[in-house]
Amino acid sequence: MSLAPQDRKSPEGSGRQGGGRRRGGSTTERPRRRRRALRWSASVLAVVILGTAGAGYLYYQHLNANIRKGERSSGDDSRAYKTPANAAGQTPLNILLIGSDSRNSAEDLRLGGSRDSVGAPPLADVQMLIHLSADRKSAAMVSIPRDTRVHIPKCTDPKTGKKYPETDDIINVTLARGGAGCTLATWEGLTGVYIDHWMMIDFAGVVNMADAIGGVDVCVKQNVWDHPTPSVPGGSGLKMKAGTHQVYGEQALQWLRTRHAWGSDPLRARAQHMYLNSMIRKLKQQNVFTDSGRLMNLAEAATKSLTVSEEIGTVKKLYDLAMEMKSVPTNRITSLTVANNPDPEDPKNHVVLDKPNADKLWQMLRDDVPLDKNGKPSAAKQVAVRTPAAKTPSTDPGRLGVLVRNATQTSTQAAVRGRANDISQVLAQQGYTRATADTSGALSEDSTVVQYPSVDLQGDAQAVAKALGIPMSAVKQSTDVSGVTVVVGADWRTGTAYPKQPAPKAGDVPKNTDTINGSDTSTCMDVYGPYRW
Incomplete structure (x- = not known):
């Protein structure tokens, strides 16, 4: 900054x-x-x-x-x-x-x-x-x-x-x-x-x-x-x-x-x-x-x-x-x-x-x-599966148009060739016969998401995610799409089954967050050079 x-x-x-x-x-x-x-x-x-x-x-x-x-x-x-x-x-x-x-x-x-x-x-x-x-x-x-x-x-x-x-x-x-x-x-x-x-x-x-x-x-x-x-x-x-x-x-x-x-x-x-x-x-x-x-x-x-x-x-x-x-x-x-x-x-x-x-x-x-890592395991374990309220699909799978986009490209890896076509075929096998691969070019996304443009298609997007094994938390509304769209990200570069993501562990805080524990009394602020006297 x-x-x-x-x-x-x-x-x-x-x-x-x-x-x-x-x-x-x-x-x-x-x-x-x-x-x-x-x-x-x-x-x-x-x-x-x-x-x-x-x-x-x-x-x-x-x-x-x-x-x-x-x-x-x-x-x-x-x-x-x-x-x-x-x-x-x-x-x-x-x-x-x-x-x-x-x-x-x-x-x-x-x-x-x-x-x-x-x-x-x-x-x-x-x-x-x-x-x-x-x-x-x-x-x-x-x-x-x-x-x-x-x-x-x-x-x-x-x-x-x-x-x-x-x-x-x-x-x-x-x-x-x-x-x-x-x-x-x-x-x-x-x-x-x-x-x-x-x-x-x-x-x-x-x-x-x-x-x-x-x-x-x-x-x-x-x-x-x-x-x-x-x-x-x-x-x-x-x-x-x-x-x-x-x-x-x-x-x-x-x-x-x-x-x-x-x-x-x-x-x-x-x-x-x-x-x-x-x-x-x-x-x-x-x-x-x-x-x-x-x-x-x-x-x-x-x-x-x-x-x-x-x-x-x-x-x-x-x-x-x-x-x-x-x-x-x-x-x-x-x-x-x-x-x-x-x-x-x-x-x-x-x-x-x-x-x-x-x-x-x-x-x-x-x-x-x-x-933090300072707690003892709780006797009241969290429910393993988090399921948001499911919406009823607006139409049958065979009548729903689904677009699949290849977004497996990263800063260090080229996009996986034919990835959108592979996943559209998986959807076809699940009854989504109108699923098609986007041919406009590869995108770059870290995570796979299922997008939908309006609330009336939320249930359809959730059903598509379920068919592919994608978690419901990855179902997102977006004005960037005109219909249900699967964006295959860099987290799914291989295989036809969406890979299960490892569950985060206590204290495994993401990088670059500048974390401070509430009991830490030893930290001091470092002063930027021009403001020292």
């Missing part, structure tokens, strides 16, 4: 359909980064705090009035499905935390907002999926960089009724294309993980919350000063000597929004994960859960800063949710940023997911496989 100043993206394109555009300059950079950091730190903190604020019915009612609510999903029908319960009847819990960059309140502006952005659609600059295992003994915190280009589904704004067509764009514009429910729908389409709830945070009152915690320990390897340079304007102002320091209010915010001194956006995410893990450890150690005065102040600030999906829109439900999160030991918490690569369309500013490693991570979350 480039070290150019980080500006706010807009949902309106500047050269390609739906492209995020950059606005402003160094005069607005500091306030924008400050708010993103505030919202991010508030996200998880609010969940923890709310779990301790249920002392009485009247207080609940007061806090309930603070909470704002919205639709869980505003996107097209989701292709994600819930992980089946284990033998003990337990299911995983997935919560999407969203940090909005809205500037549409006086408090936002007081904390550093830019007046030229008042009234602009909010963007989801911080996005983190919290996954709690079915047995509530492990957890994962997975971030996707805000500049990641992804497929965004058709969404409808629940407030205005405005419909937004599906597009490929930067993931942070989802909030402006149908609210938090569109961000959730985008994540579900991207990961195949069913997301139970979303929580969106603004940053009003977060400074007081940071101080109320009593400081959080952070560490740097060298003296750091994140200041403007002749080539790179802006900076958080963070200045500290090498070693471990306890940061409060303003300095904590500087730590969370520092980017230049670490060298990139992914490394800023690493610093944020380190801060969050340190914060969780401190909350577990101190008496914040028994100090009613501190709890009331924290709960008041948290609920005023919180918007949630409507099915968890009461303090009682948030309390129950937080108690489940609180039970996870710190050495079973894994935080990471999904593997990514520079975007070929805009390598200096945007990234795309590293598909093989990202797909492995999504499978681990769908299968509820712990990302």
